[in-house]
Amino acid sequence: MSDDAGPAGRLRDGVPLREAVGTASPADWVRLDAEVRTPAWRTANRLPTREELRGLPAGPLSDAAESRVALAPCHPDGRVREAALARVTGAPGLRPLLVVRCADWVTPVRDRARALLGETAGPQLAPLAPLILLLSRRDRGGFALRLLEGALRQGAARNVEALLADEDRAVRRLAYRIAVDRQLLTPAELARTAATASGDTSIQTLCADAALAGAGEDDYDAVVAPLLASRSPQVRSAGVTGLRRTGRHREAIAFLADRSALVRACARYVVRQGGTDPLPLYRSMCADPTRHPPAAAGLGECGSRADVDTLWHLTGHQLPAVRAHAVSALCTLDAVRPDRLRPLLDDLSAVVVRAAARALQPHAATLDTDLLRAGLAPDRARPTRIAARRLLEAQERALARGARPGP
Secondary structure, three states, X not given: OOOOOOHHHHHHOOOOHHHHOOOOOHHHHHHHHHHHOOHHHHHHOOOOOHHHHHOOOOOXXXXXXXXXXXOHHHOOOHHHHHHHHHHHHOOHHHHHHHHHHOOOOOHHHHHHHHHHHHOOOHHHHHHHHHHHHHHOOOOXXXXXXXXXXXXXXXXXXXXXXXXXXXXXXXXXXXXXXHHHHOOOOOHHHHHHHHHHOOOOXXXXXXXXXXXXXXXXXXXXXXXXXXHHOOOOHHHHHHHHHHHHHXXXXXXXXXXXXXXXXXXXXXXXXXXXHOOOOHHHHHHHHXXXXXXXXXXXXXXXXXXXXXXXXXXXXXXXXXXXXXXXXXXXXXXXXXXXXXXXXXXXXXXXXXXXXXXXXXXXXHHHHHOOHHHHHHOOOOOOOHHHHHHHHHXXXXXXXXXXXXXXXXX
């Protein structure tokens, strides 16, 4: 057997189905279907016939017979595919091929597969969820998905709960949507999921919103607190919104200087709803921003031209985070002065250099070309070289549009 043989080649060589096809991998079933129908593959290999399928003994299939039968539902001839479906139904390991054939391009094959899959119980459909969701992207792939959703919405709760930790992200998302709709999880459970489901913003947002919608006034510790402690900005912002619902407006002040602009915006809203103007609070924080470096960014987001001098002063602060946030705030207030900001391209902090480069991007045409080229020298820090190159490229684009260059 060739080392690079796909699922079809392994089945041809008699490898048991559970080893030949990654039974937990929906992509392997799709690949098997595609391989068997490849002209070169079917020319070089003998595929099962209807006569061969009819000649198989009734009852469970041997490993060799199961491997052979697995090729039949993928046969280029629709009559063979249709004849194979009856044997597939009686072999649980081959049930994924029923799902594949539910999206068949031949109507009799498709209708037969759908009728047989429709007889499958909910607990047997749940393990097929990754393949069903993958094939639902096809033109005729919606039937199996509707069948699965119906089984999960109407069947035992354990069928849904079994999919909440599935390795397939699309399956997890479907399971959580149904669990929320069926109210299978408490607000506290939803909040914990939102706070810990790192890397999946969709699930985090769904669970955070559902947790708050189902929470009562006395659910702060169980619901709002976990949301506020999350590393996700979307979840923290939901938690800040929850402070308003529980009447704890003043506790949102602690999030005015959050590292996320989204959370800062929510905090300002909640603080205002509680009757407090956040601007004086930002100005107070920026008098000594060491404890709250993002306060500089927040000042730019709700401040005025009267705060520009304060922000320019903060561009020289000892903490790189404060300098970077101050530069961003100047951009927000449209108060960038290229000549005054350009020296920050040589800042010792890469974060500050990147912030300065972003701020100078719209002003690239006004920058001194020779000074930018000097920033490309090998002895300059790497962040400075990168910033200089990007600004020179921006300057070239601006000149191509007819802008006047700097001195």
